Amino acid sequence: xxxxxxxxxxxxxxxxxxxxxxxxxxxxxxxxxxxxxxxxxxxxxxxxxxxxxxxxxxxxxxxxxxxxxxxxxxxxxxxxxxxxxxxxxxxxxxxxxxxxxxxxxxxxxxxxxxxxxxxxxxxxxxxxxxxxxxxxxxxxxxxxxxxxxxxxxxxxxxxxxxxxxxxxxxxxxxxxxxxxxxxxxxxxxxxxxxxxxxxxxxxxxxxxxxxxxxxxxxxxxxxxxxxxxxxxxxxxxxxxxxxxxxxxxxxxxxxxxxxxxxxxxxxxxxxxxxxxxxxxx
Numbered sequence: 061x062x063x064x065x066x067x068x069x070x071x072x073x074x075x076x077x078x079x080x081x082x083x084x085x086x087x088x089x090x091x092x093x094x095x096x097x098x099x100x101x102x103x104x105x106x107x108x109x110x111x112x113x114x115x116x117x118x119x120x121x122x123x124x125x126x127x128x129x130x131x132x133x134x135x136x137x138x139x140x141x142x143x144x145x146x147x148x149x150x151x152x153x154x155x156x157x158x159x160x161x162x163x164x165x166x167x168x169x170x171x172x173x174x175x176x177x178x179x180x181x182x183x184x185x186x187x188x189x190x191x192x193x194x195x196x197x198x199x200x201x202x203x204x205x206x207x208x209x210x211x212x213x214x215x216x217x218x219x220x221x222x223x224x225x226x227x228x229x230x231x232x233x234x235x236x237x238x239x240x241x242x243x244x245x246x247x248x249x250x251x252x253x254x255x256x257x258x259x260x261x262x263x264x265x266x267x268x269x270x271x272x273x274x275x276x277x278x279x280x281x282x283x284x285x286x287x288x289x290x291x292x293x294x295x296x297x298x299x300x301x302x303x304x305x306x307x308x309x310x311x312x313x314x315x316x317x318x319x320x321x322x323x324x325x326x327x328x329x330x331x332x333x334x335x336x337x338x339x340x341x
Contacts, residue, residue: 072251075119076100080110082210083152083201086244088114094248101129148251149194153185154178155202155236155263155313156306165266165312168200168259175309177302189257197254201243202236202263202313205331208277208338210240212331215274216338219281224289228296229308231271231288236263236313239328249322260318264326267312276335 074091078084079100091098092115100116102108108118121129158166159173172182188196208216215225227233238246246262254260274288293308318324328334 072096074098074251076116079114079116080107082206082240083204083243085110085114086206086240087247088116090241090244090248091251092116094252096251147194148256149188149191149196150247150250151185151188151196151198153181153198153200153259155200155261155311156309157181157185157200158311158313160309161267161311161313163312165314166261167314168261168317175303175305177305189259195256197250197256198259199243199246199250200259200261200313202238202261202265202315204238204240204243206240207334211235212273212277212335216277216281219277219283222281222283224283224285224287225274225277226291226296227271227274227288228291228293228304229310230290231269231274233270233308233310234267234312235270235273236261236311237265237268237331238262238315238326239264239334242324242326242328245326246318246322246324249318249324253322258321260322261313261315262318263313263315265329265331266314267310268331270307272332273335276332280335280338 074096076084076088076098077100079088079098080102088098088100088111098114098116099119100111102111102118102120103122108120111118119129119132121132156178157172157174158170159175161170172185174182185198188198190196203211205212219225242264243262246260250258250260271288275286278286278288293305296304296307315324315326
């Protein structure tokens with residue numbers, strides 16, 4: 061590494077947690093495509109097989125019992141040069157930590173105003189850039205989607221069964237959005253080129269009215285009416301837990317820093333068009 065940055069074109073040895081989820085699997089495939097060597101923690105044979113499909117070497121074990129598997133890890137200091145430069149540590153935050161922004165557009169400099177259910181994350185996030193053992197980096201993804209999966213999945217299921225699509229708060233509530241593939245590219249760019257102690261917002265679309273998403277899902281799956289069913293934040297919290305109040309946050313978040321500093325070029329910028337192309341089966 062030079063000045064805390066990996067040498068350009070260097071193959072990194074990366075240990076990945078959560079590599080079979082929506083975000084993790086996209087990140088795994090993007091890093092493998094870029095020529096990096098990945099190792100991933102797998103709690104089951106099915107998870108190990110999925111990682112293997114991606115070209116990731118599975119390490120069988122549970123994150124809650126590291127003593128049982130940590131010895132199986134290769135020497136992860138191979139991700140750094142022999143001069144002893146610190147390894148990179150990427151921590152995932154989230155858009156709901158910024159609270160409702162309304163007509164303001166939040167940036168990496170905007171103070172956190174988290175929902176109470178996520179307040180525990182803030183002290184952890186503040187520790188990451190100050191860590192002395194690693195080069196800490198933070199990514200705050202927007203609401204992550206991939207077709208009708210990710211954050212759209214619950215609402216797509218309602219449309220697919222002919223129900224009115226629920227909208228929390230009002231149709232005007234805006235969500236910062238990012239496709240899983242675009243977010244995976246951002247993770248790779250941060251891993252390869254971000255300065256230590258940096259943070260980035262991963263929002264490809266600053267703020268998209270969720271009412272338009274709900275109506276697009278209703279059209280695609282042929283519900284009896286495009287008009288969504290408005291529910292309150294209290295109602296969704298009673299159904300799913302306090303965390304679900306995030307669906308009601310009217311937010312706009314800027315991904316300009318990642319575009320400017322890292323050359324991030326997200327390509328999925330029209331979620332309605334993507335929904336229109338979905339299979340209805």
